[in-house]
Amino acid sequence: AQSVTQLDSHVSVSEGTPVLLRCNYSSSYSPSLFWYVQHPNKGLQLLLKYTSAATLVKGINGFEAEFKKSETSFHLTKPSAHMSDAAEYFCVVSGRDSTGGFKTIFGAGTRLFVKA
């Protein structure tokens, strides 16, 4: 079975400091992993995705994530936070499950607060 755990329900950083949003996953098969951002009352925006190519994935707005199979982690980072980064972030795992069906599972989300 697939699952995804976002280790922090909320993270608070100061503007200009690094951001780290943590995500661990579980999957029986080689999964695809994604990070999405959702601003208040808005839809989802894809930040980046890992699909078994390079383990360090660069996304939009300066975000990147590293796939570490040994740690089953896919943490999201950004060197310098901007006020506009304040939003909800979802780690997502996607792939075939044991029945052969295709499933996409969302983590619980991490709310990022950015202080001036």
Added chain:
Amino acid sequence: GAVVSQHPSWVICKSGTSVKIECRSLDFQATTMFWYRQFPKQSLMLMATSNEGSKATYEQGVEKDKFLINHASLTLSTLTVTSAHPEDSSFYICSARGGEQYFGPGTRLTVT
């Protein structure tokens, strides 16, 4: 890139009425479409998966007679919330898969 649209973007209805939400893949054919529900300050929860021309597969705890899903073509899926009640008020997001998976902008349903 591929675009998924939803209509309406928001809807208010009275308790006991039914509401239909449309999900369209605008520039690709979606063999599979998914419906998610998101309550305030919570994550997205998968409600059901539908393949074109076949019955939807519902997740555990989702009432299939209450949330009717139709996927009649490769570019259109509809979700009908029947006999809506205030507890059905939520943000409903569809997703379409044609190779990659793309998400719609969501529909906010408020039942009064």
